[in-house]
Amino acid sequence: MRSAISGEASAFGSLYDFYEPKIYRFILFKVSHREEAEDLTHHVFLKAWQSMPNFKERGGVPFSSWLYRIARNQVIDHYRTKRDHADLEQVDREFTPSMAVAHINSIAVDQNLEMEKIWTAVQKLEPEHQDVIVMRFIDELSVRETAKAMEKSEGAVKVLQHRALQKLKNILSEKV
Amino acid sequence: MELNEILKQFKKIESNHEYKAKSRAVILASHQDLKTQSLWRPFLISEGRFGASLVMTSIIIVALLGGFSIKSTPDSGSFPGLDLAGIEAEAQAIDIQIQLTSLNYEEYAKPKSTKVVGALPVKKENTVANDDSALIAELKKMDGEIETEVIQPVGAEPGIDQALEVLAL
Numbered sequence: 001m002r003s004a005i006s007g008e009a010s011a012f013g014s015l016y017d018f019y020e021p022k023i024y025r026f027i028l029f030k031v032s033h034r035e036e037a038e039d040l041t042h043h044v045f046l047k048a049w050q051s052m053p054n055f056k057e058r059g060g061v062p063f064s065s066w067l068y069r070i071a072r073n074q075v076i077d078h079y080r081t082k083r084d085h086a087d088l089e090q091v092d093r094e095f096t097p098s099m100a101v102a103h104i105n106s107i108a109v110d111q112n113l114e115m116e117k118i119w120t121a122v123q124k125l126e127p128e129h130q131d132v133i134v135m136r137f138i139d140e141l142s143v144r145e146t147a148k149a150m151e152k153s154e155g156a157v158k159v160l161q162h163r164a165l166q167k168l169k170n171i172l173s174e175k176v
Numbered sequence: 177m178e179l180n181e182i183l184k185q186f187k188k189i190e191s192n193h194e195y196k197a198k199s200r201a202v203i204l205a206s207h208q209d210l211k212t213q214s215l216w217r218p219f220l221i222s223e224g225r226f227g228a229s230l231v232m233t234s235i236i237i238v239a240l241l242g243g244f245s246i247k248s249t250p251d252s253g254s255f256p257g258l259d260l261a262g263i264e265a266e267a268q269a270i271d272i273q274i275q276l277t278s279l280n281y282e283e284y285a286k287p288k289s290t291k292v293v294g295a296l297p298v299k300k301e302n303t304v305a306n307d308d309s310a311l312i313a314e315l316k317k318m319d320g321e322i323e324t325e326v327i328q329p330v331g332a333e334p335g336i337d338q339a340l341e342v343l344a345l
Contacts, residue, residue: 009204016200024191038191042199049203114182137183169179 012049019064020045022139023071029122029134030075040078044071064141065148072131072149121171129164136161 003011023044028037047070048055055066122130131150135141136157141149147157190196 013200013204016203020196020200021187021190025186025189028189034192038195038199041191042195042203045199046203046206049206111182111185115185118179118182119186133183137180138186140184140187165179172179 012052015063016045019067022064023067025138026068026071026131026134027075029130029138030127031078032123036078040071040074044074047074061148062145065145068135068141068145068149069151117172118168121168124171125164125167128160129167132157132160132164133168 020041024037024041027040027044028034031037031040044067048067051070055063061069122133125133128150132146135146135149136143143154143157143161146161147154150157150160152160
């Protein structure tokens with residue numbers, strides 16, 4: 001981490017390799033568009049790389065939480081810009097959950113269907129509930145890391161997590 | 177299957193490998209620009225405390241230099257063209273001129289007031305007594321008081337008008 005902060009490219013390369021899939025997944029859940037998710041992920045890491053000298057684990061914020069914060073802000077900015085160009089972009093928004101899971105070769109068909117259902121259900125959650133589900137259950141961040149990333153207390157994250165799971169289950173049961 | 181287990185399956189989602197390699201290369205290629213920036217960054221942006229201390233130091237230096245320059249009196253050795261004695265004499269001369277001006281004013285003010293009072297019409301004593309003669313007498317009396325007050329600081333020297341009056345009598 002220190003090497004990356006001091007500007008060592010290979011050190012940051014290792015961090016990129018480890019965190020890129022997590023950040024990509026997180027963004028993909030938010031935007032439901034592969035190319036957009038890739039583009040935003042690229043910007044997140046570029047921003048992180050350029051801001052590395054400023055990163056000092058201030059207030060005990062772990063690197064992972066810091067990255068997620070950048071990602072969240074990047075998605076918010078993306079939607080803000082998108083709102084202004086909504087008509088032009090509407091055509092590219094035909095994303096289906098199967099597109100996200102299509103390249104997972106090792107998953108059986110029935111499992112794939114289950115995943116599509118859950119994907120669709122997660123999309124219906126509020127943004128904060130989406131965040132907590134992805135961070136805690138998909139990317140497996142600790143409660144502390146999630147709390148720091150969401151700028152909330154650990155207790156608030158636990159409550160949020162409980163509600164998010166409850167809502168997700170409700171949505172899934174409604175569909176069935 | 178449990179919800180938690182299905183959610184964990186999403187961990188297998190990955191970005192396009194081609195994109196990943198390209199993105200990584202582009203980000204790490206921006207290394208040189210970052211290094212150029214980081215040379216100045218600590219002095220300008222990143223350390224707020226350092227910036228504040230730098231500002232304080234410069235203020236203290238300016239204050240010290242300013243203090244020395246105010247305290248130190250310039251001598252003719254450091255400014256060859258400067259004539260301190262001449263400047264002092266000039267300053268004193270200005271004060272004297274002011275005093276002389278006020279003196280002249282006081283000298284000229286007295287005879288004028290006398291002339292004004294003298295210009296008032298005076299009626300003969302054998303005529304019927306009226307208020308005018310009493311008023312003129314009062315004014316003359318006041319004028320005499322002013323004269324003594326004004327003449328006092330000037331000294332014993334009589335004015336030209338007074339001398340003429342004496343001659344006319």
